[in-house]
Amino acid sequence: MSKVPPYPRIRKAVFPVAGLGTRFLPATKTVPKEMLPIVDRPLIQYAVDEAIDAGCDTLIFVTNRYKHAVADYFDKAYELEQKLERAGKHEKLELVRHVLPSGVRAVFVTQPEAKGLGHAVLCAKPVVGNEPFAVLLPDDLIWNRGPGALRQMADAAASSGASMIAVQDVPQEQTGSYGIVATEDFADRQGRITAMVEKPAPADAPSTLAVVGRYVLNPRIFDLLETTAPGTGGEIQLTDAISTLLREEAVNAYRFKGTRFDCGTHLGLIEATIRYALDHEKLSEAAARMMQDALYELGVREIQ
Ligand code: UTP
DSSP states (O other): OOOOOSSOOOOEEEEEOOSOOGGGTTGGGTSOGGGOEETTEEHHHHHHHHHHHTTOOEEEEEEOTTOHHHHHHHSOOHHHHHHHHHTTOHHHHHHHHTTSOTTOEEEEEEOSSOOOHHHHHHHTHHHHOSSOEEEEOTTEEEEOSSSOHHHHHHHHHHHHOSEEEEEEEOOGGGGGGSEEEEESOOBTTEEEEEEEEESOOGGGOSOSEEEEEEEEEOTHHHHHHHTOOOOGGGSOOHHHHHHHHHHHSOEEEEEOSSEEEETTSHHHHHHHHHHHHHTOTTTHHHHHHHHHHHHHHHHHHHHO
16 A cells, blocks of 8 residues: 655645845836846746646746736737747747646736735635645746755655755855754754744854745644734744744755755846856857856956
8 A cells, every 4th residue: 555645745836926126126127036037038937847846736926916927928928829830930839838838727816015925925825725835936046957946845845744944054144144044953954943033143143054945834834924923124024934833843944955046136146147058058158158258358357
């Protein structure tokens, strides 16, 4: 008889994309941060592919009324498809048609006001219901050659029964930019979280293990979010609700395999673009040459 996992496998993934994206102004005046491209695909597509790779078939986008571009991207583009078909551009047609594979559905939920990440996740409650689910922040882009970070976490959650939060080590001086966790000892890439602090000063940080934008959460988090008061920045923080959850049940930090780029910052977006260009089957050689030339020119200028 096959073994029944103690935790149902996740099928639903929430993408909170209703933030204002102020760090990328003026571009984000009209282009949502999640639609900024890395080579030829928007950030949201990388996150969606990772969720599908983890076994999710229901993708819930928490948007605001200005973010039509995200919904439009996943909608059918009749005119464009007709034009590509008539022009015989079949390869391009396939790219446009397959932003979502068949069998995967996209659901859009509105967050009426940007009241914080925790509030955005709570907006997805009516669609998620009473089952474990994933949260992915598309501006955290995770690159690797094997199974995606969320798949690694979903596998771990299914066998351990605990909620999972992705973490990675950051330099001590950067703790003030992250949620930081204290944990018990790690085994199999997991360590039970004992405390979680939002953006602590380096001197107050309980560790250098920073939360990255991938979560597998028990639906109990919704009840806790409903009673979470606004925290840092007057926003309802997901971190605060998780801090309460981990006093009730196991919430594990998960050290994923992969490289994470913080595409919510200028340098992170540039770094990701370089890495993906250098890894691209058609562009890599030309991109490497271009980078070498640019660095050479910079060197020459510095010597002069
Ligand atoms: P960020 O802290 O990166 O905020 O949100 P932001 O507004 O997107 O960007 P900056 O800091 O102004 O440049 C983390 C994630 O939470 C979502 C964001 O869209 C992002 O994916 N979020 C944040 C919401 O969906 N709603 C909110 O009210 C706040």
